[in-house]
Amino acid sequence: MSRPVLVRREQVLRGGQPLAFGIGLCVALLVGLVLLVGSGHDPLRVYGRMFEASLGDPRAWSVTLNRAVPLGLAGLAVAVAGSMGLWNIGAEGQIMAGAIGAAWIARIGGEWPSPVLITAMLAAAILGGGLLALGPAVARARIGVNEIITTLMLNEVAIRLVQWLVHGRWKDPGSHNFPLAPMLPDNARLPGLFERAHFGVVLAGVVIALFGVAASRTAWGYELRVAGSSGATARYAGISLERKVMTVLILSGGVAGFAGGIELSGAADRITEGLSNGFGFAGIIVAALALMRPSGVAAVALLFGAVQIGGQSIQTMGVSSSVSTILQALILFGAIAAGVLSRYRVEMVAGEATEATG
């Protein structure tokens, strides 16, 4: 009797990751086809509409770009930590913490000139996100507490913190009984770019590019990769692991917080508990698909933004918005499988023999 095993390829398949992504997308679209037919829709019309609404014209592009901003920055946040082998699962909460910081500045700086106010808001957002990551960062660096769980737990804490503020201290007296924060003042809003796109698209692009350069062309980025692949080598080379772990996790939180500030100032009317609508979790997927490289993050975020915006647009055709959620998860599962197969090949081996000699 023989059984299939995965054998590591001597060389990773060239262009493996974009290919993996493409395969993931195809798998997702095929399964989506079944779901759509199952609910009595014409899949071609639905997919056509998704494309039109997300990438069909400049206006569609502007909406998709806006969505790609929080996805890309959250993905960057995860990738920054991931390049060192750390998992920041807390981007969702850090986005909220960043939004809290930005909203707080907007509350006290209502009279400030717009550029000053927005700059202060974004700075506070970075601080907020970094602050939420501070605990997990120190705990991981000093006593080796698993950062996956601590960052994950703080998500729920941050979301509830926003709930608490919106239900109490920050509740708009004019909102009657609804727990709503007041609308942002006009000078707290990011200027527009084209159509619906806001200036956050540029800011996010610059930040992602900066990190891309830092990761691939500076000693700092090199040290991160060394520290990520082998702690022993890093120590030998005189790299302080403790400090690296701490700065990287705090920086990662700061980037996610920045996403929260931009989302609040660019896309939202006010801070709500639904501000980060799963962006932090989607960011993990974006970073994973981009193999933790900032350069890939932007491209993947754009595609995910298109899938999300396309998914929203088909609700008017009576298609459940859950279809787009399913598509996103399936793209990832398909891409994981294809990614593994670009590094491994399947071989049939005699099963019993290896059991005996193994």
Next chain:
Amino acid sequence: MTEASLIGLLEATVSFGALLYLAALGEMIAEKAGILNLGVEGMMAMGAVTGFTVALHSGDPWVALLAAVAAGAAVGLLHGFFTVVLGAEQVVSGLSLTILGLGLSAYLGRGSVGRPAGAELVGVDWGPLTDLPWAGPVLFGQSPLVYLAVLAGFATWFVLWRTRLGLAVRAAGESASTADAAGHSVAGIRLAAVAVGGGLAGAAGAYLTLSLTPQWVEGVVAGRGWIAVALVIFGAWRPGRVAIGALLFGLTLALKTRLQTFGVDFSPILLSMLPYLLTVGVLVVISIRSRNRPSPSPAALGIAYRREER
């Protein structure tokens, strides 16, 4: 604070505690075998929608429960396929499973929103025990799933710590190559553990829609899957301690809607942060203590095992 409201609080504590315990036990079993599954939230959602839908069509709550367990196990196996067979990153696969489960459950349940339940899992007849003061309603007035959760806890403890199979499972989670050398199939053990874990998460989901609030709404799991993940750490991977943690976290869930009735002027929202903050605190304590003694966390947790690359 009246006696009746206090009894109500304890009743709800046990009820929520059992819900969390079912899901946390499942996660614990998977982690004991070395697989971190962050898809609990999604597996619970799949169990919840499957249980409710099958109850609508069959009218039999037990068939519905079985179907929910099967659905949870099936999506759990998806995580198993990616992490065990393909050796993919467990964090990424688990989170994708959560997203998939939430999306798929919403898709499958879109026709069930607002419909009354087809069947409910109602209380077990304990005879005169039910009439006991305090203990009657708190311990003997519960959904059958509460008693199943207790049984599952004992069974898990017995199998994991008192049988050869359990030894093999724990070996797979502590040192996969050692387990392999001892002649165990690490892949088989891990797949089975993830499937059992998914089944228990599915049962917890069915508890939501067949007992707790017999109806289907999107987002019914409401973050309780994450509490289950937290509980495993809080309980240091021991069924007994996880049970104590489940009651404690269950109490915070039960208190949330009752603070005002008790005249306590404390925000229920801040209270609901407590399980997560406590878990972080416990994790820090575990890490500090594990400098001098072995950590309770399975040593091979989260690490893929490729037999051919030993």
